Amino acid sequence: MNHDSDPRVLPDRVRQLVIGAGFGGLGMAIKLDEDGERDFLVIEKGGDVGGTWRDNTYPGAACDVPSQLYSYSFAPNPSWSKSFSPQPEIQAYLQGVAREAGVLDRFAFDTAVEEAAWDEAGQVWQVEVSRAGERHTITTDVLISAAGALCEPRLPDIDGIDTFQGEVFHSARWDHDTDLTGKRVAVIGTGASSIQIVPEIQKVVGHLDVYQRTAPWVIPRHDRAYTGVEKALFKRVPAIQKLYRTAIYWGREAYVPAFTRRPELALPARLLGLSNIRRGIADPELRARVTPDYAIGCKRILISNTYYPALASDNVSLVTDGIAKITGDAIVTADGVERPIDVLVVATGFHVTDPPIAERIRGRDGRKLADVWSENGQGAYKGCTVHGFPNLFQIVGPNTGLGHSSMVFMIESQLAYIRDALGTMQTDGLATVEPRAEVQQAWNDDLQRRMEPSVWSSGGCASWYLDEHGRNTTLWPRATFTFRRLLSRFDKTAYTVAPARTREDAFA
Ligand code: N01
Secondary structure, three states: OOOOOOOOOOOOEEEEEEEOOOHHHHHHHHHHHHOOOOOEEEEOOOOOOOOHHHHOOOOOOEOOOOOOOOOOOOOOOOOOOEOOOEHHHHHHHHHHHHHHHOOHHHEEOOEEEEEEEEEOOOOEEEEEEEEOOEEEEEEEEEEEEOOOOOOOEOOOOOOOHHHOOOEEEEHHHOOOOOOOOOOEEEEEOOOHHHHHHHHHHHOOOOEEEEEOOOOOOEEOOOOOEOOHHHHHHHHHOHHHHHHHHHHHHHHHHOOHHHHHOOHHHHHHHHHHHHHHHHHHOOOHHHHHHHOOOOOOOOOOOEEOOOHHHHHOOOOEEEEOOOEEEEOOOEEEEOOOOEEEOOEEEEOOOEOOOOOHHHHHEEOOOOOEHHHHHHHHOOOOEOOOEOOOOOOEEEOOOOOOEOOOOOHHHHHHHHHHHHHHHHHHHHHHOEEEEEEOHHHHHHHHHHHHHHHOOOHHHHOOOOOOOEOOOOOEOOEOOOOHHHHHHHOOOOOHHHEEEEEOOOOOOOOO
16 A cells, blocks of 8 residues: 555555654664565654654753764764754754655554454454544554664652742753743753753752752763854765764763773763762862762663853752652752742653553564563563564664663664565565564573673662663663674564465565
């Protein structure tokens, strides 16, 4: 089926249905199109492409991976204004890539997946979607979830937060109608989002309280604008831009052993973090309160030159006492101190180890993916496929996250794997592929074994990398080039496959 005619009409059947239009879903659409697949549909609950880069519009939002690397290898952008791109540039980049690829006619925006259920008899997925209050069922041979790991805000469960009378919003749902000028504002959380927000809003608020539960490690941000000469060279001599990208890739990859096997190798980073504190803060007492008491790298390492100076400003208070409750107009800490505020910003992260999309996917025996994962934590084969869920592929699935390099590299590795899987299904006349249980188990056992010496396990911190069982089900514990190699070919022998009833029935 071709949707060129009217993308607003949802089809009844497509060969591949992709969930999400962020880096993963958009990349998949472009590659499917390149492979000659025309009969696919991307379902996106938001109104545009971009995923996390569409949603996170808070002041100061920017990437902490250089954009030469944090961009598709097949769509270099010679016009990045600086080494670490601000959010609006990344969002504009994704919009431009989507437009130029000519795939947007197969995107259904403002459309949410309600439930996707595997139909064993028909060997297809039945996907119920909703748009503007209307429900529609789409049948698809292959379901590709690119719903994203950092998409569903995690709101803090603090006594009384619902009774707060002022403005309250999550960092990923920034309320641009709220003018912070001269207001008393509180930010809860000191993660990657918060440390970008705090220096920006400090400039305009009347007073800012920053609630820190755990001090993050923050090292300097080596950011700079690209010169006109550089940009012109990137445009005229693409090989030079590729060289930049390659150099950044290998520079980042050199950090891997310090995270995975030899945390002591991170000493230079620790020293950088400590000197960043000294440079940004003069007060010894404040310095002590922002100094982390766990190994660097255990939580995501943050980069900023402006966070510590902002904390040291006259109109900012760092609050390290635990939050006891929130009243109609104030935050009360465990020591009984009440700090009145007008606006509350919660920068408390996302549902990563319990992705909400898993609540909406039902496998072969009718069980929800979330229920299967609730037993031992989320797990997949190659971060991509799951036993009991035939013809389901995930992009940025379990244990594919990174603390040191670009997720786009991981996404492109998964795109290659999925494309090869689809190609194999076509050439071998297969209706279904499903990873064998023992193969998936062995994959995850190996991952968990590799986690043991890592700083994420031994670094002495709690982090969103770990699930409720204390297992790291989010990060990839090896070199990223190893991930790419392992996913370079679809390994049919790891799968239970079912032939199509007729050649025409084959996924083709
Ligand atoms: O979220 P986080 P984030 N009471 O989970 C605190 C990516 N990202 O949105 O450390 C009080 O890191 C929590 O405290 P603690 C990046 O991968 C990338 O900042 O758990 N505090 C922590 O300080 C990043 O890692 C960019 O003790 C509470 C904070 O809230 C990921 O997104 C930019 C609390 C949450 O930090 C998430 O970052 C931004 C409570 N009840 C984000 N609950 C780039 O530049 C939580 N906290 C690419």
